[in-house]
Amino acid sequence: MGAEKPHPSVPANALAVESGSAMMPVVRMSVRIFEAAGSLNVESRALPRNPTRAVAIGSITIGCGHSIAVQSMTATHTQDIAATVGQIRDLVAAGADVIRVAVDSRKDADALAEISKEVEANLAVDLQENYRMAEVVAPYVAKIRYNPGHLYHHEREKPWQDKVRYLADIAGQHDCAMRVGVNCGSVDPDKKEKYDEHDSISPMLESAFDHCAFLDSLGFTRYAVSLKDSDPKNVIEVNKRFAAQRPDVPLHLGVTEAGMPPDGIIKTRIAFEQLISRGIGDTIRVSLTVPNSRKSEEIAAGHKILADIAAGRVRSVVDYGLQQLNIISCPSCSRVENEAFIDLAASVKEMTAYAKDHKITIAVMGCRVNGPGETDDADLGLWCGPNFVNLKKGPVELGAFPYDGILPKLKAELDAIIAIKTVK
């Protein structure tokens, strides 16, 4: 490492619009498309972005309207320097902005020192319970992540505030950013005790708020927060609640133990769609269970999800906050049973252009597995089977129609909705 950190600044494509009482930057998503993501010619739309602080991580900056950074983590044995260097290079080639390396021992830290000399990458480490490892690894990385829940287990007699003060000092001395990484599986025991055992979200939030307030009181603001869970619904809820109270703190989004593709990608995608469309999230990681040779799929998946959200290709119904027609269609996958779905999505867009000034959401989904459940929140939902297209108005199913008969039916329903809205 050692590359000079750029001065965090507002990107040139940021605008500011009034949103409630706060000024929210609205940035046309600058989506970097990589061949590996298999997605070119993306039509991007303006998405809101929370007015987060700029946080420099090595050669990149997150927050304050900067592009959403995509991260991954090496899965090689860190002491296998050649393999770890090779994996870091693969991840960089796939478009990784930050790469975390596992360091669990002094020997791993020694290997990290060698690895950092051989790669041009923004490296990060995750401190485990021995938080004092920070001073050993900080010279070689751009970011240090600590888990508030883990700080309790080492030097138990020492208050967590003393440990965080030490970490902030080390990060400051070595020009590192920090991540306060709160995880549902390892929340501070003191916080957990205060809440109902079924409420996993409140202890996570309280822990994150306390650590943010303490870091702020130290004058250390170069940090991001992550609030991770294996259930995408919890990830959405906890991040929404955090961002409502601390819209200034950059968020690192992720779903833990998401599993293997495609299910792991789908789970993660749902959480990211609902958060990023609301302006929440400054950096992401898609955690996938894949062999080492395929680790770069995490990065490809991350870029693909961001590109799809910007283009309205979403798997859950997303309200982009538009005051006009919102047509969304799923990104398609192996579950599509009739390729005519792709043409149908385009035809729906074309046919409904006349309604562009009406705040109505139409969702077009590619399969019968997820279509019925995923379209409930749209005003009109379509999902495709082998020979028929199903139509739904809100949660009410209206029937199945042949591919060449669905558009007139859709138009009739759309006109009826417009008529009702116009009378109101």
Ligand code: SF4
């Ligand atoms: S709605 Fe069906 S076809 Fe579309 S991405 Fe989801 S699972 Fe795949």
